[in-house]
Amino acid sequence: MYNGSTLNIRDSVKAYLRNTASPYAIIDSAKTRIDSVTFNAPFVFKNAPSGTYYIQIIHRNALETWSKNGGESVTNGILTNYDFTNSQSNAYGGNTILTGSKWCLFSGDVNSDGSVDITDVVSIYNDAVNFSSGYLATDLTGDETVDVTDLLIGYNNSTNFVSKVTPETSPADIIMQKERSGVKMKAYKEGNSSVVPK
Numbered sequence: 310m311y312n313g314s315t316l317n318i319r320d321s322v323k324a325y326l327r328n329t330a331s332p333y334a335i336i337d338s339a340k341t342r343i344d345s346v347t348f349n350a351p352f353v354f355k356n357a358p359s360g361t362y363y364i365q366i367i368h369r370n371a372l373e374t375w376s377k378n379g380g381e382s383v384t385n386g387i388l389t390n391y392d393f394t395n396s397q398s399n400a401y402g403g404n405t406i407l408t409g410s411k412w413c414l415f416s417g418d419v420n421s422d423g424s425v426d427i428t429d430v431v432s433i434y435n436d437a438v439n440f441s442s443g444y445l446a447t448d449l450t451g452d453e454t455v456d457v458t459d460l461l462i463g464y465n466n467s468t469n470f471v472s473k474v475t476p477e478t479s480p481a482d483i484i485m486q487k488e489r490s491g492v493k494m495k496a497y498k499e500g501n502s503s504v505v506p507k
């Protein structure tokens with residue numbers, strides 16, 4: 310959505326407050342819109358007692374991303390601002406990508422399964438060839454049309470086997486996820502449509 314200076318759309322984003330200890334229970338949630346110029350997404354958590362939590366970010370086509378290791382201090386009923394953009398280390402596992410001067414969430418997890426892989430790319434491709442438009446998960450750039458620009462972003466992230474890194478994922482999970490993405494990519498290239506719909 311970031312075009313190097315602003316966001317193409319004031320898009321809605323959801324945040325969950327998660328306990329900092331396993332099993333990282335969900336304590337509260339809030340929804341807001343990200344300002345396209347200031348990149349602020351002010352959240353107010355009304356239910357959670359003040360304390361230290363992970364902030365988990367969910368967006369229609371961004372990769373699920375959590376705040377940095379250790380959790381953040383959140384006060385009940387008070388605006389919470391957390392900046393992912395100024396440092397890679399503000400995302401759990403450093404799982405963000407530098408675009409211009411901003412650290413951005415990875416884009417392209419169209420089906421919200423925690424990784425950007427060929428399944429997402431095929432969805433974007435299908436909407437691109439149909440000239441789909443509107444508020445769609447496959448519109449990665451946020452310009453309300455699905456075209457080759459969206460496809461390239463998704464494709465690049467899929468070839469890098471981008472997948473979520475959270476307190477719930479172990480290094481072994483990440484390796485497994487990358488292997489699964491690789492197997493799906495290989496099957497797709499071999500024309501095995503039972504693994505990946507065409």
Ligand SMILES: [Ca+2]
Pocket residue numbers: 417418419420421422423424425426428429
């Ligand atoms: Ca996906």
Ligand SMILES: [Ca+2]
Pocket residue numbers: 448449450451452453454455456458459
């Ligand atoms: Ca687009």
